Amino acid sequence: GAGVSQTPSNKVTEKGKYVELRCDPISGHTALYWYRQSLGQGPEFLIYFQGTGAADDSGLPNDRFFAVRPEGSVSTLKIQRTERGDSAVYLCASSLMGAETQYFGPGTRLLVL
């Protein structure tokens, strides 16, 4: 079956702009995760959804970052007033339940100029 998909694959924006990154999880997976990966580092956790609600948002760096999952499937990560330091690969993963194996998408490469 289809894996986790993320769109766009690449996004270039200017400092101060607003961006939205989309994640389509594997069908039937109730848990969804967002991670951020800077160059040369391992992925860092941002937020975890169980169904429609954010069960753990402790990794969001500040209030410019927000994520939603209104129908318990697709999720959107929203970044306001982007800064150059937000440039990274944003990864999405999903799993059947919270503690199960996570399956990752290919990521969205965000570049803030």
Place this chain on the structure above:
Amino acid sequence: DAKTTQPTSMDCAEGRAANLPCNHSTISGNEYVYWYRQIHSQGPQYIIHGLKNNETNEMASLIITEDRKSSTLILPHATLRDTAVYYCIVRVTQGNKLVFGAGTILRVKS
């Protein structure tokens, strides 16, 4: 989640077994050992996980020491396509997020 320690990089000859070590001396009784890998420009890929017993699947084998303070991921016949960053992660059974370290860069050479 317990901290893990892995070598920064390793080389392996194509066709030979690749043995990737991981130390997790502070692991708790309810923490699993997970291995993921990340091939260049792709998302992390699940490989295998275990609690106490050794595990094997179509990709790899996981050997966990009896005291659970360390483990080894074994790729029995490494190919060039196994070149990647390999992450060892320990995670509580009820946990959700994965905490990635720097991982081991495995280079498989012909």
